[in-house]
Amino acid sequence: MASIFQQIPLHPRHSTDANPQAATRLGEREREVLEVLWIEGSATVQQVTKCLQTALAYTTVMTTLDRLYKKGLLRRNKRDRAFVYEPALSKNDLERGRASEMVHRLFSDSSMNEDALLSHLDAVQNYDTDLLGRLEKKVHVAKERAAGARGKGALQ
Numbered sequence: 387m388a389s390i391f392q393q394i395p396l397h398p399r400h401s402t403d404a405n406p407q408a409a410t411r412l413g414e415r416e417r418e419v420l421e422v423l424w425i426e427g428s429a430t431v432q433q434v435t436k437c438l439q440t441a442l443a444y445t446t447v448m449t450t451l452d453r454l455y456k457k458g459l460l461r462r463n464k465r466d467r468a469f470v471y472e473p474a475l476s477k478n479d480l481e482r483g484r485a486s487e488m489v490h491r492l493f494s495d496s497s498m499n500e501d502a503l504l505s506h507l508d509a510v511q512n513y514d515t516d517l518l519g520r521l522e523k524k525v526h527v528a529k530e531r532a533a534g535a536r537g538k539g540a541l542q
Contacts, residue, residue, distance in 0.1 A: 411457075415442070419450050420459065420473065420480070428472035430465075 412420070422437040423429060429437070435447045442450075451471050454460045459480070462469040475483075511518050 415440070415446075415450055416454055419447065419454065420477075423460070423471060423473045424477050428470050430468045430470055432468070434471070 418438060418440060419434060422434050426433065426437060431444060431448045431451060434451065435442065435444055438447070451460065451462075451469075455462050455471065459474055460471045461474050462471045464470075507518070507521075510521070
């Protein structure tokens with residue numbers, strides 16, 4: 387049976403393809419730099435440095451941008467003597483990748499099972515009942531897709 391986690395491909399370290407799994411290993415500084423780029427669209431090291439709420443040295447921002455590029459979370463193009471960086475994926479795609487990775491790690495641990503995830507629904511109910519409703523709709527859609535996939539497999 388194919389897993390939802392198999393839908394997100396892994397990319398080599400220096401790839402310019404977006405890598406949502408890298409998001410699970412982001413530091414606070416990296417997230418702040420990404421936020422600037424999501425707002426600005428694209429920027430040089432100098433422009434990012436000016437937009438940050440935390441005062442950081444130019445070389446620190448340059449290293450952070452390079453690290454995000456190597457993780458596959460940024461694209462960069464040479465313009466004159468400077469690189470211009472832009473996000474390789476949207477904030478929404480990054481968060482979706484983080485969530486998939488967390489669920490994958492939860493279920494890949496042999497001591498955990500589905501009951502562990504389901505037990506957290508009580509916490510969700512106390513936190514956000516609207517979220518619980520959206521989860522219910524997504525479960526319904528996923529069940530319909532699974533039933534449709536089983537029906538197509540039976541016909542072949």
